[in-house]
Amino acid sequence: MAWVEDGLNLPFPLLRKALAIYSLPNSEHGRITLLIKVVGDGTAKLAGAEPGSTIGLIGPLGNGFETNLPPSQKALIVAGGTGIASVFLLAEHLTKNNHPVHLVYGARQAEELVGLKDFELLGITSTITTDDGSRGMQGQVTQGLQHYLQQDVGDKAMMYTCGPTPMMQAVSRVAKDWGIPCQISVEVKMACGFGVCLGCTVKTRHGYHLACTHGPVFDAADFVWENSSSISELIT
Amino acid sequence: MLNPNLQVEISGLRFKNPVLTASGTFGYGLEFERFFDISELGGFCTKGLSLEPMKGAPPGRIQETPSGMLNAIGLENVGVEGFIKEKLPRLANFQGHIVANVLGKSIQEFVAIAERLAPCDKVSALELNISCPNIKEGGIEFGHDPEMTFAVVEAVKKHSNHPIWVKLSPNVTDIRVFARACQDGGADAITLVNTFVGMSIDVDKCRPMLSNTTGGLSGPAIRPLAVRLVHAVAEAVSIPIIGIGGISTTRDALEFMIAGASAIQIGTANFYEPTVSLKVIQGLRQHCLDQKVDSIKELIGTLCIEKGQFFY
Numbered sequence: 001m002a003w004v005e006d007g008l009n010l011p012f013p014l015l016r017k018a019l020a021i022y023s024l025p026n027s028e029h030g031r032i033t034l035l036i037k038v039v040g041d042g043t044a045k046l047a048g049a050e051p052g053s054t055i056g057l058i059g060p061l062g063n064g065f066e067t068n069l070p071p072s073q074k075a076l077i078v079a080g081g082t083g084i085a086s087v088f089l090l091a092e093h094l095t096k097n098n099h100p101v102h103l104v105y106g107a108r109q110a111e112e113l114v115g116l117k118d119f120e121l122l123g124i125t126s127t128i129t130t131d132d133g134s135r136g137m138q139g140q141v142t143q144g145l146q147h148y149l150q151q152d153v154g155d156k157a158m159m160y161t162c163g164p165t166p167m168m169q170a171v172s173r174v175a176k177d178w179g180i181p182c183q184i185s186v187e188v189k190m191a192c193g194f195g196v197c198l199g200c201t202v203k204t205r206h207g208y209h210l211a212c213t214h215g216p217v218f219d220a221a222d223f224v225w226e227n228s229s230s231i232s233e234l235i236t
Numbered sequence: 237m238l239n240p241n242l243q244v245e246i247s248g249l250r251f252k253n254p255v256l257t258a259s260g261t262f263g264y265g266l267e268f269e270r271f272f273d274i275s276e277l278g279g280f281c282t283k284g285l286s287l288e289p290m291k292g293a294p295p296g297r298i299q300e301t302p303s304g305m306l307n308a309i310g311l312e313n314v315g316v317e318g319f320i321k322e323k324l325p326r327l328a329n330f331q332g333h334i335v336a337n338v339l340g341k342s343i344q345e346f347v348a349i350a351e352r353l354a355p356c357d358k359v360s361a362l363e364l365n366i367s368c369p370n371i372k373e374g375g376i377e378f379g380h381d382p383e384m385t386f387a388v389v390e391a392v393k394k395h396s397n398h399p400i401w402v403k404l405s406p407n408v409t410d411i412r413v414f415a416r417a418c419q420d421g422g423a424d425a426i427t428l429v430n431t432f433v434g435m436s437i438d439v440d441k442c443r444p445m446l447s448n449t450t451g452g453l454s455g456p457a458i459r460p461l462a463v464r465l466v467h468a469v470a471e472a473v474s475i476p477i478i479g480i481g482g483i484s485t486t487r488d489a490l491e492f493m494i495a496g497a498s499a500i501q502i503g504t505a506n507f508y509e510p511t512v513s514l515k516v517i518q519g520l521r522q523h524c525l526d527q528k529v530d531s532i533k534e535l536i537g538t539l540c541i542e543k544g545q546f547f548y
Contacts, residue, residue, distance in 0.1 A: 003508070013300060014303055014304065014455055015507065016508050189297075191305055191307075192506070192507040194267060194510070196261060196263040196506070197309075197507050198292060201292065201294075201295050201312070226296075
């Protein structure tokens with residue numbers, strides 16, 4: 001949970017923003033990187049913070065992607081839009097542990113594709129889609145995913161996805177069709193991030209769970225999407 | 237005078253300072269142990285406890301608003317049994333007072349919960365939640381009818397050995413009527429106030445932001461509303477008041493105490509600044525030093541107001 005520490009008695013906006021950490025300090029720099037899309041006042045303030053200002057963080061919070069895979073198992077990361085911010089550390093970790101990683105990454109247009117170089121530096125192959133065709137395949141990220149899966153089914157992979165909710169729902173459906181296990185990282189409004197406001201509840205097959213402490217990563221097979229009329233859609 | 241006395245007494249209990257944390261914003265206390273030594277607090281109020289565990293409202297439970305937030309959590313809680321078995325034993329070393337916030341769908345349920353908590357020495361007082369705006373049955377039914385308020389307070393008081401606090405709804409025409417009903421029913425203290433009912437709309441989808449349509453507004457936005465109600469009730473009853481509503485700084489807390497509150501609760505601010513209570517406790521100590529006040533009790537109800545200047 002992050003915000004700009006500006007020393008005001010009355011914070012504006014009032015609540016911290018739940019953000020993923022994009023990358024951690026390494027041998028070349030001592031920085032934690034947050035990759036932020038400006039969507040409201042809180043993110044605008046974070047993005048506009050001058051060098052030398054203080055960003056207040058509470059974290060790390062919640063679970064993470066399950067990366068304890070059988071040796072050399074293939075990993076397929078599917079990111080949509082801002083979802084890319086949540087999967088770079090994952091890609092780095094999997095690569096370090098000798099898992100072949102393929103990235104399927106979609107955005108509306110080429111300018112909104114960020115961080116591709118970072119993934120390339122890890123030696124990760126990628127399938128790119130844009131809605132307007134300004135880079136990669138024209139179409140949605142699920143089409144890129146289908147395309148990739150048809151080319152290279154390979155041995156059984158682990159799929160990870162983060163992005164807009166309808167996109168993750170569609171990706172989960174593709175994963176189910178191909179019999180590939182899939183982990184989703186959800187974004188839900190939350191006030192605290194550590195399990196007391198109880199605001200960030202999501203539905204799973206096992207009942208309500210908090211995205212902040214039980215998540216934000218859930219097994220797609222357990223997750224119940226808000227627009228499903230019944231929980232049967234994903235589990236039957 | 238190096239160390240001003242921050243102790244206050246409410247309902248026969250001595251609090252080492254007047255700062256408590258509010259029900260629904262502090263979990264069962266344990267969640268904050270990673271941030272600070274919660275024994276520094278005068279006490280805390282548990283998440284509202286029902287007779288049976290409740291799973292709460294569907295997703296879409298919160299929405300930030302100007303200087304505040306709306307919530308419709310729907311009283312998700314572990315139930316009184318779960319609290320006693322799973323939470324209370326882990327609070328054995330807690331040095332402050334634990335106030336069990338309780339809620340029932342009927343007088344019988346309130347009484348049953350109070351009786352179940354009666355043997356729990358670690359619980360110092362009960363806070364009856366008759367003011368949650370987010371569930372259809374129970375709770376608010378009692379808080380919006382003075383006769384029901386009286387009846388539930390009287391019944392619980394008769395069946396409990398704990399001091400009884402009552403947390404009132406501000407969503408009424410004249411809160412003083414309800415405060416008097418609490419006092420007449422035998423309540424030992426009144427907590428003022430619960431959230432104000434509000435609503436927020438997603439204009440792109442033409443849908444309410446909350447799954448419950450409406451929710452309770454909390455945070456700094458409601459502070460002036462709450463201070464006014466504390467002042468009004470302080471004039472109307474003689475039992476102690478615990479003030480709550482948008483407190484996040486020392487000066488906020490002082491406003492409530494000067495208006496007549498014997499202690500205060502911090503709520504929404506716990507979400508964005510988990511250690512805020514410590515800052516307020518330290519700030520109250522400093523304020524006493526600056527004002528050359530030996531005991532914080534001297535500040536309670538010290539509002540200077542000319543007769544005739546106050547209209548409800």
